[in-house]
Amino acid sequence: DTIDTTNREKYRPIYHHTPIYGWMNDPNGMVYKDGVWHLCYQWNPYGSKWQNLSWGQSTSRDLIHWDHQLNPAVEPDGLGMIFSGSSAIDTANSAGFGKDAIVTMYTSAGTSQIQSLAWSDDNGATYNKYPGNPVITLESEARDPNMFWNDETKLWTLVLAHALDHEMLIFTSPDMKEWTLKSAFGKGLGSQDGVWECPDLFELPVEGSDESKWVLLCNINPGGPFGGSATQYFIGDFDGTTFAPDRDASGNVPTKWMDYGKDHYATVSFSNAPDNRRTVIGWMSNWQYAAEVPTMQFRSANTLPREVGLFKGNDGQIYASSAPSPELLSLRGKAVTDVKSIKAGTKARNYNLPSVNDGACEIVMDIEPGRTSDVTLTLSNHKGEKVMMAYNPVEETMSFDRRESGVTDFSQDFPAVTVSPTFGKDSRLSLRIFIDRSSIEVFGNDGRFVMTNLVFPTTPYTTLSLSADNGKAKINNLKIYTIK
Ligand code: FRU
Incomplete structure (x- = not known):
C-alpha cells in the first residue's frame, strides 16, 4: 500500500522525501x-x-x-x-x-x-x-x-x-x-x-x-x-x-x-x-x-x-x-552542459537549466578565483525572479540571497541572505548544487559547508549565469545534469 508522491503540484519535490499529504x-x-x-x-x-x-x-x-x-x-x-x-x-x-x-x-x-x-x-x-x-x-x-x-x-x-x-x-x-x-x-x-x-x-x-x-x-x-x-x-x-x-x-x-x-x-x-x-x-x-x-x-x-x-x-x-550521500550519484541523468574550463568576468556567461523536470538538476563546478573578488552564480527565470550565490575568496565565505527568488511574502522572515564560511584548504572552491522544485542545497568543498534554502519561484528557474568582479575567474568541470 504505497503511493507515488511525484508530479502532483509545482512545488512538490521530485527527489526529496515528502509526506503523501x-x-x-x-x-x-x-x-x-x-x-x-x-x-x-x-x-x-x-x-x-x-x-x-x-x-x-x-x-x-x-x-x-x-x-x-x-x-x-x-x-x-x-x-x-x-x-x-x-x-x-x-x-x-x-x-x-x-x-x-x-x-x-x-x-x-x-x-x-x-x-x-x-x-x-x-x-x-x-x-x-x-x-x-x-x-x-x-x-x-x-x-x-x-x-x-x-x-x-x-x-x-x-x-x-x-x-x-x-x-x-x-x-x-x-x-x-x-x-x-x-x-x-x-x-x-x-x-x-x-x-x-x-x-x-x-x-x-x-x-x-x-x-x-x-x-x-x-x-x-x-x-x-x-x-x-x-x-x-x-x-x-x-x-x-x-x-x-x-x-x-x-x-x-x-x-x-x-x-x-x-x-x-x-x-x-x-x-x-x-x-x-x-x-x-x-x-x-x-x-x-x-x-x-x-x-x-x-x-x-x-x-x-x-x-x-x-x-x-x-x-x-x-x-x-x-x-x-553516495546514492545521490545515481540520480544523475544527461549532462546538458559539460564544459572543461571557461573564464568568467564582468560580462555574465549563461547556461540553460534542463527543462525536463521543470529545472530540477544538479550543478557541479570547480572555481579558481585567481585575483577576482566575488564570483557570482545567479539562477533566474524570465519573470526576473532570481537566486544569487556569491563566493568571496578574500573573506572565504559564500552567500545565498533569496530575497527576489519568487514568492517570498508569506512571512517577513522568509526573504533572507545566508552566509557560510567555505572551509577551503586554499582559495579554490568545488561545488555541488542540488535544485529541486522548491529547494536548493549547496554543498561546498566535499560537504565542508552546506547551505539549505527553500525557494518558491512562480515559474522554474531556466538560466545559470556566471560572472566575476575584478578580473576573470576560472570555472572548471562545469556540468549541469538532469535528474533521472
Ligand atoms: C522539534 C520539535 C521537537 C518535538 C517535535 C514536536 O522541531 O519541537 O522538540 O518533539 O518538534 O512535533
Whole structure:
C-alpha cells in the first residue's frame, strides 16, 4: 500500500522525501535494517498544520525513492501526542521485545512530556506500545530521546533534550526500560537563545588522523545564525557517562553549525547504518514560517541524505562535514552542459537549466578565483525572479540571497541572505548544487559547508549565469545534469 508522491503540484519535490499529504516536521526513528532505510517523521495526517502529532513512516532501499505507509506507524494515546524520538535494533533482546526488534523511544506529549517505548518485531510494519510506559518522567519539559548501544560500556545510552533548561541529559540502561541519569551537558554553552531539541551523539574518525571524536548534535529553535531553527553541534570526548567538549585556544567552547541555510532543522542520524556510515537527514524548513509556505497537499520536505565526517579546519578546530550521500550519484541523468574550463568576468556567461523536470538538476563546478573578488552564480527565470550565490575568496565565505527568488511574502522572515564560511584548504572552491522544485542545497568543498534554502519561484528557474568582479575567474568541470 504505497503511493507515488511525484508530479502532483509545482512545488512538490521530485527527489526529496515528502509526506503523501498533510503536515510533516522532524525526521524520527531513523534506522537501517536488512537493506531497508526506515524514515519515520512527525506527521499530522489530518491537516496541513502542526496538530495531532503521530509518526508517519516511509521506507527506502536507496535513500532516494521512498515507499509511504498510508497509516501512521505510531498514533496518539492517553499519554498524549507522539513527539520526536529514535529507534535502535535490539540485537541481544535486552528489552525482551524479541531478538533484532526495532525498539523505539519517543516523547509522549500530554499535560507533560514523558518518554515512552514502542517496538516492532515485523520490520516496522506494525509498532506495539510498551504497557509499562512511560519509562522516564522528569519535572520539567524533556523530549526527543535519542538512544544507542555503547559497545564500550555495554549499555544503552540515551541523550534527552532538557528543552527549556538548554541542556542535554545523558542516561544509561541495561534494558531500555530502567534508565539512570548520569550527567547533564550544555548549561551556558553554545547558543542558548532558543529551546534545545532533537539531540544525537556519535563517534567518528577525524579525516587524515588516527584520532576519533564524538559529535553532539543539538538542534535549537530559535537562535539559528539567520533567525529561527538551526542545528548546532559540539565536538568532544565521551567516556560513556559524560560529554567533555573541545575548547578553543582561549578556553571557550565554540558554537558550530551543521548547515548555513535557513531550512535545515531537527537533523539526526540513522542508527545501525552499514559500513560505519553516519547518514543524517533533516527537516527542510524553519519554525518561523513552516506553517505558511505556499505548498498544497503537503507541508515540508526533508533534506537530501548526507554523510557526516570530521575534518580539522585551518584554525585547528575539528568540524563536521556533511557530504551528499553516495546514492545521490545515481540520480544523475544527461549532462546538458559539460564544459572543461571557461573564464568568467564582468560580462555574465549563461547556461540553460534542463527543462525536463521543470529545472530540477544538479550543478557541479570547480572555481579558481585567481585575483577576482566575488564570483557570482545567479539562477533566474524570465519573470526576473532570481537566486544569487556569491563566493568571496578574500573573506572565504559564500552567500545565498533569496530575497527576489519568487514568492517570498508569506512571512517577513522568509526573504533572507545566508552566509557560510567555505572551509577551503586554499582559495579554490568545488561545488555541488542540488535544485529541486522548491529547494536548493549547496554543498561546498566535499560537504565542508552546506547551505539549505527553500525557494518558491512562480515559474522554474531556466538560466545559470556566471560572472566575476575584478578580473576573470576560472570555472572548471562545469556540468549541469538532469535528474533521472
Ligand atoms: C522539534 C520539535 C521537537 C518535538 C517535535 C514536536 O522541531 O519541537 O522538540 O518533539 O518538534 O512535533
